[in-house]
Amino acid sequence: MTHEKRIAACFAFVLLALASLPTMAADGQVNINDAGADELALLPRVGAVVAQRIVEFREQNGRFTDSADLMLVRGIGERTFELIEPWVSLDGETTLTEKVKVAQASADGKEQSN
Numbered sequence: 001m002t003h004e005k006r007i008a009a010c011f012a013f014v015l016l017a018l019a020s021l022p023t024m025a026a027d028g029q030v031n032i033n034d035a036g037a038d039e040l041a042l043l044p045r046v047g048a049v050v051a052q053r054i055v056e057f058r059e060q061n062g063r064f065t066d067s068a069d070l071m072l073v074r075g076i077g078e079r080t081f082e083l084i085e086p087w088v089s090l091d092g093e094t095t096l097t098e099k100v101k102v103a104q105a106s107a108d109g110k111e112q113s114n
Contacts, residue, residue: 028096029089032070033063043084044100050075064090 030039032054040051050073057073058064067088070076076084083102 026087026096026098026100029087029092029094030096031089031092031094032067033058033090035094039094039096042096042099043087044102045080045083046076066090 030043037051037055040054041048053073071081087096
């Protein structure tokens with residue numbers, strides 16, 4: 001591999017890695033033990049259905065003792081959990097006030113906002 005191709009490959013990798021990181025523009029947190037479905041839906045990649053599943057899981061199983069337990073809720077896998085974790089808390093007030101948008105790279109390498 002030529003030096004130029006190696007540099008281009010490294011640059012493309014860095015761009016894809018950066019595009020997959022959450023956008024930290026939204027400040028605040030969501031207390032997953034007390035938040036209602038509307039507040040939980042403010043988390044990235046969490047819509048009304050998954051938010052309701054979180055509420056129902058909490059009602060059936062009690063309070064979350066570890067934020068990673070969100071992965072026990074259908075619809076929240078490891079990748080989604082990694083995206084929402086910066087805004088998740090187990091106690092305190094829910095202070096997030098707007099839907100968190102995250103950027104992701106599409107198949108053609110261009111950044112899309114979700």
